[in-house]
C-alpha cells in the first residue's frame with residue numbers, strides 16, 4: 001500500500017512527546033492563512049512511499065516513542081493511514097496525528113474515518129489560525145487547536161484532552 005508524502009523526518013523532537021518519526025502527508029484543502037507547510041497542499045504533488053518502507057524506518061530506530069502523521073491533511077488518506085497506524089501500534093509505539101479538521105467535523109463523517117481514528121492515540125485538531133498563534137503552546141500552532149485523547153473521547157463520546 002502506498003502513502004503519498006511530502007517528507008519524512010526521523011528523530012523529530014518537535015512533533016509530539018519523545019522521539020518520533022514524523023510523516024508529512026501530501027495534499028491539503030484547508031488553506032489556513034500563515035500555514036507553515038504550503039508545499040504539502042498540492043494534491044498532485046509529493047511522492048508515493050510504500051507503507052513497508054515507513055515501517056522499516058521505524059524498525060531500524062530503537063529510540064522512537066511513536067510516529068506523528070501530519071501534513072498536509074492526513075484524513076485525505078484515511079484508509080491508507082489506518083493500515084500504517086495499525087502496524088505501528090503492533091510494534092508497541094504510539095500514534096499522534098495532526099489534522100486541519102475539527103473533532104466535530106470528523107465525527108460528522110465518522111463512518112469514513114472510523115478505522116483510522118481507532119488507531120490514533122493523540123489528535124491535534126483544527127485549522128491553524130495566525131491570530132491565535134503563540135510560541136507558549138506546546139505541540140500546536142494556535143490556541144483553537146486541541147490536543148485530544150482519542151481513545152477516551154471515542155469511549156465517552158465527548159472531547160477528552162490528552163494530558164501531556
Ligand code: SF4
Nearest residue numbers: 028031032035072100
Ligand atoms: S491544515 Fe495544516 S497543512 Fe493544511 S493549510 Fe492548515 S496548517 Fe497548512
